[in-house]
Amino acid sequence: MRAVFGLGTLTGLAVTCGVVFGLGLLAICYGAVRREAGVARRGLWRRMVGRLPAQWTTRHVVISVTAGVVAGALTAWPVAAVLTTVAMLTLPGLLGPDRGAARRTERMEALATWTEMLRDTLSAAAGLEQAVLATADIAPAALESETQNLAAAIRSGRPLPAALREFADAVDDPLADVVVAALIMAAEEQTSRLGPLLGELAESVREQVAMRQRIDAGRASVRTGVRITVLVTVGMASGLVVFNRPYLDPFNTLTGQGVLAAVGSLFAASFAYLTAIGRLEDPLRLLRTTPPQATPEPDTGGPR
Structure with missing residues (x-):
C-alpha cells in the first residue's frame, strides 16, 4: 500500500481520518459535559449521553483526540x-x-456517624426537626453539604418529609434511603422509639461499611491484575512501534489495518470484561423523588 500511494499520501490519509474521527467523537461527547440539563429530557439520545463517564470532560476529550491524531500521523495507520x-x-x-x-x-x-448524632440528640428530649437542625452544622465532612441543604430547606418552611426525600436524592445511596425512610415515618407518625431504631440503623450501616471494605480488598487484587495486563500490552505495542518498526510493516497494508482493528477490538473487549468482573453493582434505592427517566408532561387535550 505504501508503494502504491507513497508515504506522504498515507500520512495525509491517516491525519484526515484522525481529524474526522476526532470531530465525530467531539460531537458525540459534547453532551457528556453538558448532560445535567439534558438528562431530564426525553429521547434515547439524551439517555445515552447521560450514561457517558463523568470523567470525559472537554479537556480530556480534546487531549485524547489530539493524541489519536498524532499517533495516526506518526504511524500512518488510521486504525x-x-x-x-x-x-x-x-x-x-x-x-x-x-x-x-x-x-x-x-x-x-x-451516614452512620450522623445517624448516631441524631440518636444522641433525640435522647436529650429534642424533637426530630430540632435534632436535624442541631446536627446539620456538625455533620461529617462527607455529608456536610447535604445536611446543610437539608437544614436550609427546613428553615425555609419546607415540610420535613419532603426535605428528607430531597436529602435522600442528594445523598443517592440505598443505605441513606433506609435511614431517611425511618425518619419520614417518625415525622409523619410521631413514633416514640426512633432513638433505639436509629441506633440499630447506625450499627447496621457500620456493618455494611465493614463488609464493603472487605469486598474492596478482594477487588483490589482484580484491579491490580487488570493494570498489569493493560500496562504489559500497551508497553509491548509501544515498544514495537518505537524500537522495531520493520516488524510491523505488514500492518501498512489495507488487510493489515483490518487485522489491527480486529486485534484492537479483541483487546478492548477483554479489558472491558476485566473491568466488569471487578465492579460491584449497587443495590436499588428505596426512595427516589426524581424518577430515573423523566416522564413526559401530561397532554391535557389527549385521552386519559
Whole structure:
C-alpha cells in the first residue's frame, strides 16, 4: 500500500481520518459535559449521553483526540488513531484508583456517624426537626453539604418529609434511603422509639461499611491484575512501534489495518470484561423523588 500511494499520501490519509474521527467523537461527547440539563429530557439520545463517564470532560476529550491524531500521523495507520483515542479516553479510569468506591465508603461512614448524632440528640428530649437542625452544622465532612441543604430547606418552611426525600436524592445511596425512610415515618407518625431504631440503623450501616471494605480488598487484587495486563500490552505495542518498526510493516497494508482493528477490538473487549468482573453493582434505592427517566408532561387535550 505504501508503494502504491507513497508515504506522504498515507500520512495525509491517516491525519484526515484522525481529524474526522476526532470531530465525530467531539460531537458525540459534547453532551457528556453538558448532560445535567439534558438528562431530564426525553429521547434515547439524551439517555445515552447521560450514561457517558463523568470523567470525559472537554479537556480530556480534546487531549485524547489530539493524541489519536498524532499517533495516526506518526504511524500512518488510521486504525492507530482510533485505538489511541479510545485508549486515552478509557485507560485512565481503568488504571487509576477506584475513587468511587472510596468515596462511597466514606459517605457510608459519615451516614452512620450522623445517624448516631441524631440518636444522641433525640435522647436529650429534642424533637426530630430540632435534632436535624442541631446536627446539620456538625455533620461529617462527607455529608456536610447535604445536611446543610437539608437544614436550609427546613428553615425555609419546607415540610420535613419532603426535605428528607430531597436529602435522600442528594445523598443517592440505598443505605441513606433506609435511614431517611425511618425518619419520614417518625415525622409523619410521631413514633416514640426512633432513638433505639436509629441506633440499630447506625450499627447496621457500620456493618455494611465493614463488609464493603472487605469486598474492596478482594477487588483490589482484580484491579491490580487488570493494570498489569493493560500496562504489559500497551508497553509491548509501544515498544514495537518505537524500537522495531520493520516488524510491523505488514500492518501498512489495507488487510493489515483490518487485522489491527480486529486485534484492537479483541483487546478492548477483554479489558472491558476485566473491568466488569471487578465492579460491584449497587443495590436499588428505596426512595427516589426524581424518577430515573423523566416522564413526559401530561397532554391535557389527549385521552386519559
